[in-house]
Structures are given as C-alpha cells and as structure tokens.
Amino acid sequence: MSNLPDVLKRCNMIYEPKGQAGEYAPLATNPYRGCGHGCAYCYGPLVTKQKRPDFDAGAVLRDRFLERLWRDAQRFQAAGVTGQVMLSFTTDPYHPGDTAPTRETLRILAAHGLGFCTLTKGGTRALRDIDLFRPDRDAFACTLTSMSDTFSEKWERNAASPASRIATLRAFHARGIFTWVSLEPTLDVESSLAIIDATAPFVDLYKVGQANYLKEITRTTDWAGYTQRVIIKLQRLGKAHYIKRDLQKHLPAGYHNPLRVPQYHGERAAA
Numbered sequence: 328m329s330n331l332p333d334v335l336k337r338c339n340m341i342y343e344p345k346g347q348a349g350e351y352a353p354l355a356t357n358p359y360r361g362c363g364h365g366c367a368y369c370y371g372p373l374v375t376k377q378k379r380p381d382f383d384a385g386a387v388l389r390d391r392f393l394e395r396l397w398r399d400a401q402r403f404q405a406a407g408v409t410g411q412v413m414l415s416f417t418t419d420p421y422h423p424g425d426t427a428p429t430r431e432t433l434r435i436l437a438a439h440g441l442g443f444c445t446l447t448k449g450g451t452r453a454l455r456d457i458d459l460f461r462p463d464r465d466a467f468a469c470t471l472t473s474m475s476d477t478f479s480e481k482w483e484r485n486a487a488s489p490a491s492r493i494a495t496l497r498a499f500h501a502r503g504i505f506t507w508v509s510l511e512p513t514l515d516v517e518s519s520l521a522i523i524d525a526t527a528p529f530v531d532l533y534k535v536g537q538a539n540y541l542k543e544i545t546r547t548t549d550w551a552g553y554t555q556r557v558i559i560k561l562q563r564l565g566k567a568h569y570i571k572r573d574l575q576k577h578l579p580a581g582y583h584n585p586l587r588v589p590q591y592h593g594e595r596a597a598a
C-alpha cells in the first residue's frame with residue numbers, strides 16, 4: 328500500500344484507525360452515526376462526541392455518506408490501493424435499524440477493487456448480504472462476550488443473541504468466507520474461553536483484548552492468567568490469533584503475535 332498515505336490525505340469516509348482500533352484494521356469506514364445496540368461498554372459516544380442517549384437512540388446514515396464513499400473509493404482505485412476496509416468501529420453495520428446503506432457500502436467498495444470486512448453484533452441480519460462476500464477478498468467477524476443470553480442482555484441489551492451471532496459465523500464459514508471473532512472486551516474469563524471452544528470449528532482467527540474502563544472487571548481480573556489460558560487453548564486448537572497490546576505484557580518473551588494476517592482465503596497478490 329505504498330500510495331496509501333497520499334490517498335488517505337484526500338479521503339474522509341475511508342480512514343486509517345488509530346490506537347486500539349488500529350490494531351484491528353488498517354482501513355475502516357463508519358456509514359452511520361450512533362448505534363441501536365446499546366452496549367454498556369461502548370466507546371462510540373466518546374469517539375463521535377455524542378451524548379450516550381443520542382448515540383443509543385439508533386444509527387443514522389451520515390450526511391451524503393454513499394456519495395462521499397464513492398469518491399474516496401475512486402481515489403483508492405486510481406492509486407491502485409486494494410486493501411480491506413473494515414465496517415465499523417463507531418457503529419455497527421447490522422444495527423437494528425435500516426441497514427440498506429450497508430449493502431450499498433459493500434457494493435461500492437467491491438466495485439472499486441477494495442476488499443471489506445464487517446464486524447457486527449447484528450447476528451443473522453448480516454445474512455442478507457452474504458452473497459456479496461468473496462472468499463478471496465473479504466471477511467466476516469462477530470464480537471462475542473458470552474454464550475449466555477442473560478449476560479448478553481445485561482451488557483449488549485439490543486444486540487442479537489450469542490446464538491444468532493454464532494449461527495451467522497457458521498453460515499459465512501460454510502460459504503467459504505474467512506471468519507474471525509473479537510474477544511474484546513473480555514467481561515468474564517470463563518465465558519471468553521468457552522466461546523473459543525464453541526466456535527473453533529468455524530472461526531479462522533481470534534483477536535483477544537481485555538476490558539478497559541470497566542472499573543471492577545478491569546481491576547479484579549487476573550489478566551496474566553487469562554492470557555496464558557487463552558494462548559494455550561488457541562495453540563492447542565491450532566487457531567490463528569492476535570493478542571492486543573493491553574495483554575501483550577503477559578505473553579512469553581518472543582511470542583509470535585502478528586498484528587496483521589491475511590483476512591481472506593486463497594492466494595492473491597498483497598495490496
């Protein structure tokens with residue numbers, strides 16, 4: 328992506344995530360402001376400078392988003408940049424409202440030679456767009472914090488149930504699409520370990536982070552012990568993984584922990 332810095336300077340809908348989000352993807356776009364999933368741990372209101380009740384009221388398409396995305400995608404295409412763009416960090420592409428623009432977003436990215444990855448808690452809502460995902464270019468991902476509906480309803484009150492998210496991962500995997508799971512935030516160690524056991528047959532990659540800014544959980548969890556148990560389990564299952572920076576101090580010295588692995592199947596030239 329040698330032309331990337333120049334292209335990014337001229338784009339405003341496709342951007343380079345920084346900080347903790349930057350650990351997830353080199354490129355991203357957020358079609359909406361707000362999100363109706365109502366996750367108690369969401370940092371979206373902070374990043375988008377919205378009051379939490381406004382953010383939680385539901386996702387609204389950003390002003391002229393599709394038109395502006397098209398222009399950005401044209402710039403990427405003209406520069407020969409063909410990387411994968413992630414949806415989304417400050418909203419959910421399959422929130423409970425009207426997600427028709429998400430489908431248009433994926434079409435625009437693909438039409439300009441870009442790959443895409445969706446990260447969602449929308450569960451089976453994402454199946455509407457499964458036909459657009461290409462095994463050799465795209466990825467599908469879910470955040471999972473628990474296998475329990477009751478636990479999820481407490482923390483992610485309007486998100487799809489864990490069972491719905493897991494069924495959707497399974498469906499994308501069956502279509503040959505690269506799948507990954509975000510185990511961040513980790514709200515309960517045993518729950519996150521159970522998620523790995525339950526999903527390993529149809530998940531290609533795990534990204535593991537701790538819980539930040541959740542005083543009691545952040546302070547009382549044995550993060551060193553968690554990190555050890557996670558990597559032992561993932562190694563035993565032969566699953567690719569990335570341990571996020573917050574937990575990296577607990578990794579053994581020299582541990583192989585690549586920040587970026589290809590999030591698609593099959594061979595293609597690196598962008």
Ligand code: SF4
Nearest residue numbers: 362364365366369418
């Ligand atoms: S799904 Fe993501 S963006 Fe939406 S409320 Fe939850 S954490 Fe925030």
